[in-house]
Amino acid sequence: MGIEIRVAETDADLEAWRRVRIAVLPDERCASVEWMRNSMTPERLYLVAELDGAVVGCGFAGPSQSEGRGFLSPRVLPAARRHGVGAALLDELGAHLTSLGFVTASSHVDGADDGSLAFAARFGFEEVDRQVEQVRVVGAAEPAPVHPIGVSVTTLAERPDLLRESYPLATEGYEDMATFTPVSVTLEDWLAGDDANVLEASFVALADGEVIGFSGMCRNPDGGYEDGLSVVRRGWRRRGLAEALKREKLAWAARNGVREIATWTQRGNEGMRALNERLGYAYRSVSITVRAELPIG
Numbered sequence: 659m660g661i662e663i664r665v666a667e668t669d670a671d672l673e674a675w676r677r678v679r680i681a682v683l684p685d686e687r688c689a690s691v692e693w694m695r696n697s698m699t700p701e702r703l704y705l706v707a708e709l710d711g712a713v714v715g716c717g718f719a720g721p722s723q724s725e726g727r728g729f730l731s732p733r734v735l736p737a738a739r740r741h742g743v744g745a746a747l748l749d750e751l752g753a754h755l756t757s758l759g760f761v762t763a764s765s766h767v768d769g770a771d772d773g774s775l776a777f778a779a780r781f782g783f784e785e786v787d788r789q790v791e792q793v794r795v796v797g798a799a800e801p802a803p804v805h806p807i808g809v810s811v812t813t814l815a816e817r818p819d820l821l822r823e824s825y826p827l828a829t830e831g832y833e834d835m836a837t838f839t840p841v842s843v844t845l846e847d848w849l850a851g852d853d854a855n856v857l858e859a860s861f862v863a864l865a866d867g868e869v870i871g872f873s874g875m876c877r878n879p880d881g882g883y884e885d886g887l888s889v890v891r892r893g894w895r896r897r898g899l900a901e902a903l904k905r906e907k908l909a910w911a912a913r914n915g916v917r918e919i920a921t922w923t924q925r926g927n928e929g930m931r932a933l934n935e936r937l938g939y940a941y942r943s944v945s946i947t948v949r950a951e952l953p954i955g
Contacts, residue, residue, distance in 0.1 A: 714738035728760035752954035769944030792939035803905035831889030853886030885921035
């Protein structure tokens with residue numbers, strides 16, 4: 659069987675890339691063709707893999723949000739596995755990260771996919787972290803949120819300027835994430851709005867004009883809705899503000915016919931997971947973060 663690996667450059671290639679990614683990970687957010695094209699840089703590599711002329715695999719490699727670490731993700735349709743496609747993708751992706759000067763690489767593996775876990779282990783990847791997906795079925799009507807005294811709430815649709823003003827709070831939230839390495843997000847990436855692309859359902863809490871809480875909503879390219887970053891300034895925590903902001907989103911979803919919202923939470927963030935449980939979220943899937951030294955061996 660003939661395997662061909664090439665850079666995804668055309669819209670047709672990027673759409674084929676998306677089809678494979680969605681088929682392999684149907685419950686996870688997948689970027690649009692437009693977003694991928696706009697985010698392309700020499701450091702970010704998108705690949706498609708053909709087997710006998712049909713696109714059966716996709717891959718990405720580039721800098722991770724964890725400082726100093728590369729990220730890669732080879733994906734192959736289940737029916738096309740065990741023919742060397744994944745290994746060929748991994749070889750190209752790992753070589754790209756090595757050329758950028760990275761000495762370690764991380765990736766995400768579906769916790770229910772034993773074959774992918776075995777594949778990762780075969781190439782020296784070891785588990786370092788887990789994220790769990792929780793899903794909330796939205797009712798026809800949702801309880802109105804109750805905010806702490808002295809707090810006002812608005813949306814990014816009403817105040818687009820608050821996205822930039824929320825960046826310092828967002829960095830605080832990313833710093834507090836229970837990940838195996840610190841997560842950092844640039845101002846440019848934050849302003850791209852990936853954590854809050856549904857402006858009318860992304861809520862900002864203010865006290866005396868200062869941003870003290872943020873909870874974004876994302877609409878994925880497949881039409882599904884997902885919680886973006888939810889964070890409350892440290893001095894305002896344990897006052898019910900995070901719950902109130904998430905209830906704002908549930909109430910918006912009920913008014914607008916949204917029937918399901920998903921969210922991802924890191925292992926170790928028991929507080930947010932417990933809050934989601936109180937709000938009626940149920941567990942659905944697990945994503946395992948794995949790491950290996952470069953070059954891939």
